[in-house]
Amino acid sequence: xxxxxxxxxxxxxxxxxxxxxxxxxxxxxxxxxxxxxxxxxxxxxxxxxxxxxxxxxxxxxxxxxxxxxxxxxxxxxxxxxxxxxxxxxxxxxxxxxxxxxxxxxxxxxxxxxxxxxxxxxxxxxxxxxxxxxxxxxxxxxxxxxxxxxxxxxxxxxxxxxxxxxxxxxxxxxxxxxxxxxxxxxxxxxxxxxxxxxxxxxxxxxxxxxxxxxxxxxxxxxxxxxxxxxxxxxxxxxxxxxxxxxxxxxxxxxxxxxxxxxxxxxxxxxxxxxxxxxxxxxxxxxxxxxxxxxxxxxxxxxxxxxxxxxxxxxxxxxxxxxxxxxxxxxxxxxxxxxxxxxxxxxxxxxxxxxxxxxxxxxxxxxxxxxxxxxxxxxxxxxxxxxxx
Numbered sequence: 001x002x003x004x005x006x007x008x009x010x011x012x013x014x015x016x017x018x019x020x021x022x023x024x025x026x027x028x029x030x031x032x033x034x035x036x037x038x039x040x041x042x043x044x045x046x047x048x049x050x051x052x053x054x055x056x057x058x059x060x061x062x063x064x065x066x067x068x069x070x071x072x073x074x075x076x077x078x079x080x081x082x083x084x085x086x087x088x089x090x091x092x093x094x095x096x097x098x099x100x101x102x103x104x105x106x107x108x109x110x111x112x113x114x115x116x117x118x119x120x121x122x123x124x125x126x127x128x129x130x131x132x133x134x135x136x137x138x139x140x141x142x143x144x145x146x147x148x149x150x151x152x153x154x155x156x157x158x159x160x161x162x163x164x165x166x167x168x169x170x171x172x173x174x175x176x177x178x179x180x181x182x183x184x185x186x187x188x189x190x191x192x193x194x195x196x197x198x199x200x201x202x203x204x205x206x207x208x209x210x211x212x213x214x215x216x217x218x219x220x221x222x223x224x225x226x227x228x229x230x231x232x233x234x235x236x237x238x239x240x241x242x243x244x245x246x247x248x249x250x251x252x253x254x255x256x257x258x259x260x261x262x263x264x265x266x267x268x269x270x271x272x273x274x275x276x277x278x279x280x281x282x283x284x285x286x287x288x289x290x291x292x293x294x295x296x297x298x299x300x301x302x303x304x305x306x307x308x309x310x311x312x313x314x315x316x317x318x319x320x321x322x323x324x325x326x327x328x329x330x331x332x333x334x335x336x337x338x339x340x341x342x343x344x345x346x347x348x349x350x351x352x353x354x355x356x357x358x359x360x361x362x363x364x365x366x367x368x369x370x371x372x373x374x375x376x377x378x379x380x381x382x383x384x385x386x387x
Contacts, residue, residue, distance in 0.1 A: 007081040013046040096180070126192065158353060161322065208281070300342075320354070
């Protein structure tokens with residue numbers, strides 16, 4: 001497996017695309033993962049430049065706008081990173097995309113997955129997906145778990161935390177209100193790790209009024225008052241994205257869902273809070289925080305847990321919640337540094353801060369169904385092709 005990652009901080013989208021492609025062309029990539037910051041405003045000129053330099057319409061491309069980018073040698077809030085892979089034909093990269101993901105998340109996701117499964121002769125090794133953040137992620141997960149024939153990794157596109165717009169990239173297309181899913185079919189080594197260690201704050205409560213992503217009351221008191229009671233302090237603007245709900249599953253205490261909160265403005269404090277993913281009425285939730293030391297320890301723990309990984313990784317894709325980036329503040333490159341400490345021989349690494357993460361959990365006998373996460377770090381390692 002040939003792997004190469006690169007970055008550009010040139011704010012001219014066409015020039016940035018040329019810089020990326022001129023570096024990637026040496027390995028003749030079969031697939032490119034592309035993560036431009038929102039500052040390029042989804043310009044198609046970047047894609048035009050990449051395909052102009054590669055002179056190949058066969059290269060598959062998937063990506064999304066982000067709140068900053070990660071690359072092996074650079075982490076920044078403005079710019080673009082890209083990963084190219086070439087398996088010499090041993091891996092098939094199948095791409096599907098669809099629009100109206102906001103209006104019909106279940107139907108659109110299911111359609112894409114069914115089309116992908118029809119293209120695959122064998123079960124895919126894994127799926128990689130990116131989606132507009134303005135959607136119902138629970139419906140996406142339901143569709144994935146009705147159709148996926150393998151583990152899923154991916155994330156929601158993002159902007160600069162203004163929550164206004166985002167863009168999805170699928171081959172030469174720049175899309176909005178869309179989802180793109182890649183099925184990776186072939187004989188290759190990979191590993192997916194998910195980490196989201198949190199610090200619980202106070203006691204759990206029962207959602208007593210709310211629907212979907214809108215939570216009005218918990219334990220029969222306004223949701224904001226419940227959160228502030230458990231935190232022991234009033235919520236402020238700086239808490240945006242840092243307050244997390246852990247959904248406690250009574251039937252399986254070893255598994256839990258995590259979703260982030262969008263804080264209401266002062267005029268709507270009594271109307272409840274909005275979540276990145278919906279939680280049903282009657283569910284038990286606990287307010288949590290993710291301190292910087294726990295965020296970094298997550299990654300160190302991944303490294304320790306994979307000391308006996310049965311292959312040598314050549315490429316890594318990391319999807320890290322934008323809330324983690326916000327907590328780490330000026331130390332946003334530390335996650336990449338920790339990964340490179342664990343695997344200093346990685347030939348390529350890219351990633352992005354997301355507004356929500358999709359990831360299957362690894363178990364002894366394989367991977368679980370797909371879950372939607374927040375405040376989570378997800379690492380995909382790709383290794384040499386099996387003989």
